[in-house]
Amino acid sequence: MxxxxxxxxxxxxxxxxxxxxxxxxxxxxxxxxxxxxxxxxxxxxxxxxxxxxxxxxxxxxxxxxxxxxxxxELADVLYDMIQQKEKSDSSSFEAVLEQKCNERINLLLDLYGCAQKMNDSSWMNVIAVRLAVLSKYVSNRQSLSAK
Ligand SMILES: [Zn+2]
Structure with a gap:
């Protein structure tokens, strides 16, 4: 990185x-x-x-x-990270980013659950697109570190 x-x-x-x-x-x-x-x-x-x-x-x-x-969504998570000026001395930048991505994924899954309860399919679609970018990044990261 x-x-x-x-x-x-x-x-x-x-x-x-x-x-x-x-x-x-x-x-x-x-x-x-x-x-x-x-x-x-x-x-x-x-x-x-x-x-x-x-x-x-x-x-x-x-x-x-x-x-x-x-x-x-991934850029948004990065932007938040930079705004908060989180120091990643102890862990690598990638590890912090991955953690932030997982937090955001959990948040979006909660939202998705709400949208589902309300039967709001267009909202569900929007959330699914936002989730996809993050999941792709996190799963790429995991397959890299597994090697
Ligand atoms: Zn230079």
Whole structure:
């Protein structure tokens, strides 16, 4: 996670407004950035989701500005983590993130239960989409650490 920049400096997690083709603005995209040389890149494990979102925006064809954290639950969990400035000295960043993801999953499952009780299928669908992103990340992580 704590990748090193090509200049050798450690890269930090941050968020930034990314503008594609001078038209589509996606704010709060998780990135790794280098203080030394201003180089940055989109966080590898959300990159595919950012590209998907961009495709959707292109199809809509309008000049829009969206928050990636509103569209992607994993980014939202990361954003919360950064806002709270939680120190992860004792455990690795990934371990803290995974724990936060599991907390969010439990919260969403509770919500899902409410939606189910109310027979609100559109709400259930929205929650299912939010859950899927997190479950995918957590299960990828677990299969990696099992190896
Ligand atoms: Zn650098």
């Amino acid at each position: 704590r990748k090193h920049c090509r200049c050798g400096q450690k890269m930090n997690l941050g968020f930034r407004l990314v503008i594609f083709e001078n038209k589509f603005q996606v704010d709060r995209v998780p990135i790794l950035e280098c203080d030394e040389c201003d180089y940055y890149e989109v966080l590898p494990f959300v990159k595919a989701d950012v590209i998907d979102l961009l495709e959707q925006l292109k199809q809509q064809g309008e000049n829009v500005r969206v928050f990636f954290t509103d569209m992607n």
